[in-house]
Amino acid sequence: MKRIKDIFSISRGRAIGKTELKDKGEYPVYSSQTKNKGILGFINTYDFNANLLTWTTDGVNAGTVFIREGKFNCTNICGTLIPYTNLKLSLEYMEFAVQESTKHNKRIDTNGAKIMSNEMAVISIVFPPLEEQIEIANYINAKTATIDNIVINIETQITTLQELRKTVINEVVTGKIKVTA
Numbered sequence: 001m002k003r004i005k006d007i008f009s010i011s012r013g014r015a016i017g018k019t020e021l022k023d024k025g026e027y028p029v030y031s032s033q034t035k036n037k038g039i040l041g042f043i044n045t046y047d048f049n050a051n052l053l054t055w056t057t058d059g060v061n062a063g064t065v066f067i068r069e070g071k072f073n074c075t076n077i078c079g080t081l082i083p084y085t086n087l088k089l090s091l092e093y094m095e096f097a098v099q100e101s102t103k104h105n106k107r108i109d110t111n112g113a114k115i116m117s118n119e120m121a122v123i124s125i126v127f128p129p130l131e132e133q134i135e136i137a138n139y140i141n142a143k144t145a146t147i148d149n150i151v152i153n154i155e156t157q158i159t160t161l162q163e164l165r166k167t168v169i170n171e172v173v174t175g176k177i178k179v180t181a
Helices: 091-103 117-121 130-173
Strands: 008-012 027-030 039-043 052-056 065-068 071-074 078-083 107-109 112-114
Touching: 008 117, 052 091, 065 091, 078 091, 078 117, 091 130
Parallel strands: 027 071
Antiparallel strands: 008 078, 027 039, 052 065, 052 078, 107 112
């Protein structure tokens, strides 16, 4: 077990006004939102050039964790977890481990929930050797891919059955199918 503050340098993004944001630009600006993978907009400068984790600090989705790679920006309501260089870790595993741990460490707030930097710092997560982290992340990815495919299949079946239902109703109402008592 290790505390988050023993694995990552913890910080937050900066205040970026909506007037600075563009629909298209060179570098994404990530916020605390979870739709569109957290992208709020774009600007032509960047604050981060790294592979790290971000988390949603407050609101209904507080504690949602994302892997961020390359050049980008974060707003001040987006926490950042920059891995210490002396540790060997898998960001994919850490994303799962931190995400699961934040579910149990949020505090209720008027906006839904919060998990601020000081609260994130003291969360403990399981920190196995790198090889195990990679195996665990691969296993979770494989299982969730299978589940995602099942969900897509079921959604397709639901859509097909809804269309069939509409067709049957239409054919009965228009007299194409005769119903006898």
